[in-house]
Amino acid sequence: MKNWLLTFILHGLFCVMAVQSACAAEPVQLRILYLNDFHGYAEPYPSSGHPEKLGGAAFLADEIQRQRENHSTLLLAAGDLIQGNPWANLFEGKSTIEWMNALDFSAMTLGNHEFDFGVDVLNQRVRQARFPVLAANVRGLPSIQPYVIKELSGLKVAIVGLVTEDTPVTTHPKNVKGLTFSPVADAAQKIITELNNRADLIIVLSHLGFAGDIQLAKTVKGIHVIVGGHSHTRVEKPMKVDETLIVQAWEHAKALGILDLTIQERKVIQYDGRLAFIEPEKGKPDPVTLEIIDRYQKKAADILNEVIGEAQVDLKGKTSRSGETNLGNLVADILRQKTGSDLALINGGGIRADILKGPIRMNDILSVLPFTNHPVVLKVSGNELKDIFEYGIADLDGTAGRFPQVSGIKITYQAAHPIGQRITRMTIAEAPVKPEGWYTLVTNDFLAAGGDGYVTLKNILDTMDSKASGSTQDNRVLLFDSGRPIRDIVIDFIKEKKNVSANVEDRIKKED
């Protein structure tokens, strides 16, 4: 009996070894499907240069199911999935993860925007996910894994996650408190050494940007494939850098990436890659995804229609292009208060609607602030403030949208004076602005980049360039919170205060 059992076990072992050996020796085919930078875009939409609608999570899901048929397949996501569009944001990414669970994703790496709701929410999303969430270069988050090994068709496939080292300077500091982001090349090299030939194929699931992926491929040897994100790059054919293939599938579910590999003895001996563009007019929606989208859209409609507070007076915003408005003052006040800045500046053209006295709904705020601008706090000199506001009041008929809506500063001017010499007095906290003094100014990313012609703000970034390079932020940018739109800050303020009111206070006053 014992001999029979031993023979049986040895025979079984021999068979397993034979299969494994055959797998190592014979070519094995694997299909990788991939998605990046979804940002909660559940619905198809027309984008710049593409007037036809593209994308849609239900149409993408149907394409995924089609591409899976008769193939050994991995489905990967390269970061920035849970934040962006209200369909995701209103549920702090829960809707996106539910959809990804339904599609049976194989793995996902963290993107920088996965941190935008804070670590607690991120941990909830990781617990919700029925797939591994990866990031090998982040320490302090026990819920995530550096890598995972998947077994398919006898192949051991290692999937390593990497997220941009710039994450701490592109989200609010509180969102990454206690976390460490180490250099990506070091983290990747460490894992590859650790794997020590335990994997037949090594895939890096990266959220570094396309140029970052190229750099990684040049620096770290042994990576077979980099599936990337972050730069929203439409890579129609895989790029080969040395022995590493680099792919990325554009953005917002407008394309599904498909990479077919033939692997033999831990080498990719053949590959073919392409993007399948998601064209709703030609496709059909996946019913399971459609149900998820509709359910969350209904919930979203209810949330957007909820009363979040009460306007004690009519809040006028439509005339913000040509003069001070009480709604402009309110938004600027909120921004200044929430960032602890000396003063706030927003462009009048960014305020698009009025709010009438009475209940305020979230939808009202989306109408007032339709753009997804986010706050930027800059260190600005008194001389620069003079230039900024001279420019701001140079267009008093208000066609260009640059009229400054402000908080924390009072300005008087003479309209009859030549452009550039109109300001007669500026005070901050009742004290005259000192030309050589330094002040903290909160504005939005649009103006900080020189939007509406605010060249002085753009020049502040230029002055940094001589000293700063790469990912190091100079200390003139005190906050760059790309994860929280200004409208969300305003919504939270109104929810907190319940009753809001504002007046026109001659913050920018014309002298007689």
Place this chain on the structure above:
Amino acid sequence: MRVWLNDKPLTLVTGMKIRDAVNQAGLLDEIEKGSKVFDEWGNEVGLDGVVENGCHYALKKNN
């Protein structure tokens, strides 16, 4: 960080997007007209894609 759009050097903050580069170059009107942005390898990039230090981009009219 320094990037180039149509060979024009631009200085942007880490984390800024292609849209910010186009805005700083004063070319948002071209986007409204349907132009697209491409990276130095000839790939189209989305306006919400992050700009990468040292990279060259080109705004091209939609054909």
